[in-house]
Amino acid sequence: MKLVIGADHAGYEMKTGLVEFVQSLGHSVHDVGTFDPSKPDDYPDYAILVAEEILSGGAERGILVCGSGVGVSVAANKFPGIRAGLCHDHYSAHQGVEHDDMNVLVLGARIIGTMLAQDAVGAFLSAQFSGEERHVRRLEKVKGIEKMSSAIPQKGLDVASVSATLPAELAQAVEEAQQKWDSAGKTARLWSKDASLWTNTDESKWLGWLDIVDRQLTGVSRFKALAAEIAEDGFAHLLLLGMGGSSLCPEVFSMTFGKQPNAPELLVLDSTDPAQIRALRAKIDPARTLFCVSSKSGTTLEPNIYMQYFYEETRKVVRDDAGHHFIAVTDPGSKLEGVAKGLGFRRVYHGVPSIGGRYSALSDFGLVPHAGMGLDTEKFLKRTQLMEQACKNTDTAQNPGVSLGLILGTAAAKFGRDKVTLVCSPTIFDLGAWLEQLLAESTGKQGLGLIPVDREPLLAPQGYGKDRVFAYIKYASDTDPNEAAVASLEKAGQPVIRLVLRDLYDLGQTFFQWEIATAVAGSVIGIDAFNQPDVEASKVVTRDLTDAFEKSGALPPEQPILDQDGIKLFTDKINADALLAGGMPTLGGVIRKHLDRVKAGDYFGLLAYLPMFAENEAALQEIRKKILEAKQVATVLGFGPRFLHSTGQAYKGGPNSGVFLQITCDEAEDLPVPQQKYTFGIVKAAQARGDFQVLADRRRRALRVHIGKDIKAGLARLHDLVSAAVSH
Numbered sequence: 105m106k107l108v109i110g111a112d113h114a115g116y117e118m119k120t121g122l123v124e125f126v127q128s129l130g131h132s133v134h135d136v137g138t139f140d141p142s143k144p145d146d147y148p149d150y151a152i153l154v155a156e157e158i159l160s161g162g163a164e165r166g167i168l169v170c171g172s173g174v175g176v177s178v179a180a181n182k183f184p185g186i187r188a189g190l191c192h193d194h195y196s197a198h199q200g201v202e203h204d205d206m207n208v209l210v211l212g213a214r215i216i217g218t219m220l221a222q223d224a225v226g227a228f229l230s231a232q233f234s235g236e237e238r239h240v241r242r243l244e245k246v247k248g249i250e251k252m253s254s255a256i257p258q259k260g261l262d263v264a265s266v267s268a269t270l271p272a273e274l275a276q277a278v279e280e281a282q283q284k285w286d287s288a289g290k291t292a293r294l295w296s297k298d299a300s301l302w303t304n305t306d307e308s309k310w311l312g313w314l315d316i317v318d319r320q321l322t323g324v325s326r327f328k329a330l331a332a333e334i335a336e337d338g339f340a341h342l343l344l345l346g347m348g349g350s351s352l353c354p355e356v357f358s359m360t361f362g363k364q365p366n367a368p369e370l371l372v373l374d375s376t377d378p379a380q381i382r383a384l385r386a387k388i389d390p391a392r393t394l395f396c397v398s399s400k401s402g403t404t405l406e407p408n409i410y411m412q413y414f415y416e417e418t419r420k421v422v423r424d425d426a427g428h429h430f431i432a433v434t435d436p437g438s439k440l441e442g443v444a445k446g447l448g449f450r451r452v453y454h455g456v457p458s459i460g461g462r463y464s465a466l467s468d469f470g471l472v473p474h475a476g477m478g479l480d481t482e483k484f485l486k487r488t489q490l491m492e493q494a495c496k497n498t499d500t501a502q503n504p505g506v507s508l509g510l511i512l513g514t515a516a517a518k519f520g521r522d523k524v525t526l527v528c529s530p531t532i533f534d535l536g537a538w539l540e541q542l543l544a545e546s547t548g549k550q551g552l553g554l555i556p557v558d559r560e561p562l563l564a565p566q567g568y569g570k571d572r573v574f575a576y577i578k579y580a581s582d583t584d585p586n587e588a589a590v591a592s593l594e595k596a597g598q599p600v601i602r603l604v605l606r607d608l609y610d611l612g613q614t615f616f617q618w619e620i621a622t623a624v625a626g627s628v629i630g631i632d633a634f635n636q637p638d639v640e641a642s643k644v645v646t647r648d649l650t651d652a653f654e655k656s657g658a659l660p661p662e663q664p665i666l667d668q669d670g671i672k673l674f675t676d677k678i679n680a681d682a683l684l685a686g687g688m689p690t691l692g693g694v695i696r697k698h699l700d701r702v703k704a705g706d707y708f709g710l711l712a713y714l715p716m717f718a719e720n721e722a723a724l725q726e727i728r729k730k731i732l733e734a735k736q737v738a739t740v741l742g743f744g745p746r747f748l749h750s751t752g753q754a755y756k757g758g759p760n761s762g763v764f765l766q767i768t769c770d771e772a773e774d775l776p777v778p779q780q781k782y783t784f785g786i787v788k789a790a791q792a793r794g795d796f797q798v799l800a801d802r803r804r805r806a807l808r809v810h811i812g813k814d815i816k817a818g819l820a821r822l823h824d825l826v827s828a829a830v831s832h
Contacts, residue, residue: 105229107133108163110150111213112176115169116141118213118221122167125222129229134163136486151179155186156263156490158207166208167225173212180208187246192216197224201231203239263491263613266507267602269594277518281510281628282500291498291506294623301627302634310634312458313619316466317485317492317612324482327475330451331367334476339368339394342476343384345410346398346469347374348545348749349461350433352538353615354398354473359534360608367478368394373410374746376788378775379715381413390418395430396476397449398469400461402438405646406745409777409787415447416778433468460634461749462542465615480609488612495620505617508601509624515573515599516547516554517629522759523707523738525557525574527590529582532605533559539618541750546622546633548754554625555707555754555762557738561729562589565596567736571705574600579608638757638798642748645794646787653782659789664810666694671821674808676800683807696829698807699731702763707738709755709764713792714815716743723819724767727826734830745791752795756802764799764806767822768792770813 107126111119116138126133136153138145147170154166170176173190180188188208189200192215200206209228211221233239270278285291290301295314299307334342344354351374358370373384395414399407411430419426427448434440435455444452453468464470466488475481495505515521524543526536536558547553557572576590594600605614626633653659664672665680668691675683683689683697702708708731714720724741732739742751744766755762771785782790792808799806811818 105131105165106163107131107165107167107229108136108154108157109133109167109169110136110154111138111169112145112147112150112171113138113141113143114171115176115211115213118211118218119167119169121218122169122221122225125225126167126229129226131229137483139482147176148179151176151182151188153486154208155180155183159183159185162490162493164207165228167228168208168210169213170210171212171214173210173215177210180210184247191224191228192220194223194227198227198231201228202234205233205239205243263494263504263610263617266504266511268511268600269602270511270599271597274515274519274521274599278511278514281514282507285506285510285624286498286500289498290627291496291500291503294506294620295496301623303630303632305632307632307634309458310460310463312456313463313466316456316459317488317616320466320471321482321485321489324485327471327481330472331475331478331481334368334394335366335478337394338392340392341371341388342368342394342396342473343371343373343388343414344396344398344473345373345407345414346396347404347406347746348541349464350398350400350407350469351746352541352750353465353470356532356534356538356611357470357474357477357479360532360611361477361479364478368476370473370477374406374749375716375743376406376409376745376784376791377713377715378771378773378784378788380717381410381775381784382773383715383717385414385417390414390421390429393418393429394476396433396473397430397440397444398433398473399438399440400435400455400464400469402434402440402443405643405650405787408440409780409784411443412778412780413775413784431472433472460636462545463619463634465538465619466612470615484609484612487607487609488616491610491613491616495616505620506624508603508617509621510628511599511601512554512573512621513625513628516552516625520571520705521573521599522554523557523572524554525560525572525738527562527574527576527586528558529578529584529586531579531582531608532577532611535577535611535614537750538615542618542622543625544751544754544758545636545639547626547629547631548751548758549631549635549637550757551759552629552631553754553758554629555738555740555758556751557707557740559725559741560739561725561732562586562593563732563736564589565593565598567733568593568598569704569736572598572738574598575603576600577603577614578605580604580606636753638802639749639753641756641798641801642752642791642794645797646790649790649793650782650787653786653790654780657781659786659793662793665689666691669821670812671818672810674796674810675806676797678803679800679806682805692825692828694807695809695825696832698763698765698805699735699826699829701805702731702735702737704737706761706763707740708732708735709740709742709762711742711744711747711755711764711766711795713744713766713768713788716746720815720819723816723823727819727823730823730826730830744795745788748791748795755804756798760802760804762804764804766792766796766799766806766808767819768808768810769815769818770810772813 191197363369432444497503540556543556666673774785
């Protein structure tokens with residue numbers, strides 16, 4: 105029999121002995137904690153974990169132990185489907201199963217001793233429900249009582265289930281999609297890595313993330329060792345150097361959990377902007393910082409030059425001991441691994457070659473920084489494992505990942521609702537940044553896909569068309585000012601998906617649920633959800649430009665289509681012909697013409713190659729809001745070059761419904777890259793040019809605004825120009 109057992113600090117000693125006793129009887133048992141009785145804890149947490157495992161099918165019965173047994177019994181019985189009994193003798197433990205179909209035995213460690221506990225457990229495990237009519241009748245009445253309380257979630261699972269309010273036509277289409285998915289056995293095919301669910305090319309090679317949680321739990325001791333080592337060395341900061349899939353998940357951890365006691369603060373660098381790098385450098389002491397260079401391929405430009413810069417900065421302070429301040433996460437045998445060994449890095453952690461960057465949150469790319477910042481990685485993985493089990497359910501209606509994916513895919517493919525508007529409550533606001541990459545890079549290709557919309561101000565319901573799906577992701581403890589607006593959207597008939605995290609450690613569940621959902625949505629849309637054909641195009645152009653600078657000491661010259669009032673406008677010939685036609689062009693006139701190209705069903709993108717500072721984001725959000733309210737279309741905001749490794753794929757390869765305004769600036773003070781002629785400012789400029797060139801090559805409606813060195817003044821001027829343009 106498969107069992108699950110849990111106990112708080114008061115029941116720890118008894119639980120430890122019972123695990124061995126149950127195993128000696130030939131049963132398998134999953135211990136969900138506690139594992140350290142010296143740490144303060146609460147018995148409801150273990151009631152939740154045990155109940156979840158039983159209700160999800162991971163265990164047949166459970167055992168709970170606390171001081172008296174009363175509290176944890178009360179907690180467990182709050183779950184419909186859980187029948188927990190507090191028993192301190194052989195008779196009640198046996199009869200509880202035989203007559204009442206008890207599935208959780210509760211013991212009080214301060215009430216009985218080891219022998220009585222083992223006797224009760226033995227009776228509980230040997231008993232079977234009799235099935236007699238009188239007992240069945242009584243149990244049916246108990247189930248009726250459970251259903252009387254709508255306040256208790258019907259499933260009783262502590263996983264983020266999908267709750268959706270959909271327009272009738274979409275709801276009917278989703279139901280039909282669920283039936284087709286189930287009748288074709290597609291959930292089982294997904295878990296067997298069947299590439300024919302997508303384009304039947306190489307998709308099966310990129311599904312290593314499906315079973316990564318189990319593999320990580322097997323080796324969880326190495327994360328504990330890393331955390332202990334970092335704490336012992338007294339590092340004040342853990343600075344992650346990466347891009348895209350290597351940086352966005354760690355950023356979510358940093359923004360959500362904050363600094364943990366007796367552990368370094370996790371910081372993330374994913375920009376080549378000189379001011380942003382200089383600000384991070386000023387915040388840290390290299391002598392008390394551990395740097396994590398994170399790159400799957402090991403050849404990505406940005407992490408490599410970050411490493412060059414911070415290695416040199418660290419060497420200035422600690423000299424030959426610099427390597428001891430660095431670790432790396434990369435795929436086995438990569439160029440970065442060789443460099444790390446040559447420079448004497450303290451450790452190299454390996455990614456899984458069959459997991460692409462955006463699906464790597466639960467691999468070492470996410471878990472090394474998770475453990476390094478002092479979080480409980482084992483608890484995180486065990487909580488995530490519950491979602492993994494739930495996503496194996498072949499009944500789509502009960503599968504939180506597949507059901508979510510079918511809603512997203514059906515809404516986009518059949519109804520043109522391809523703008524997935526993410527509304528995340530305050531504590532987990534940064535989750536949207538991770539979801540942006542997952543959705544955009546996985547589905548935005550071949551002229552198809554989902555366009556994620558994150559951190560957009562919410563309008564009244566009449567401000568939206570019929571091209572949206574809203575996903576409201578809430579941390580249960582948050583008081584969210586957006587709650588009323590989301591309810592208004594539901595009432596008005598907009599499709600709204602609600603997901604609730606009861607515990608911040610359930611972020612792993614959210615990662616896994618959305619990975620499943622994205623893969624399923626990709627199947628419905630009809631694309632390969634695991635490649636990114638248009639990302640490399642920008643990298644190639646950037647590489648050509650930086651190589652040219654290394655040879656000549658200058659980037660190729662470029663000619664603006666307009667230079668006026670300290671602002672320069674750039675674009676390609678096709679866009680220039682459309683924007684300059686009709687007489688003498690002015691700055692305001694060109695921007696107005698560009699914004700006039702935004703039509704119903706389009707989306708507008710602000711692509712800002714500026715420092716990602718709060719004051720710049722606030723100014724850009726004001727510009728975004730002006731366009732949102734005037735045009736009533738979806739709007740997106742990305743900071744370059746960060747978004748190149750995220751949403752950039754969808755902007756170039758997805759639906760040609762985007763109208764883009766790229767914003768660049770001159771560097772007030774540049775920053776050298778050690779061992780290179782080019783600077784960080786030159787790299788950023790090359791990345792902006794490469795990005796724009798590929799947008800133009802893909803026939804996107806795009807205009808670049810260059811605002812000079814004074815970013816504050818430039819953004820204020822742009823705000824005025826946009827305000828005038830949309831008010832005409």
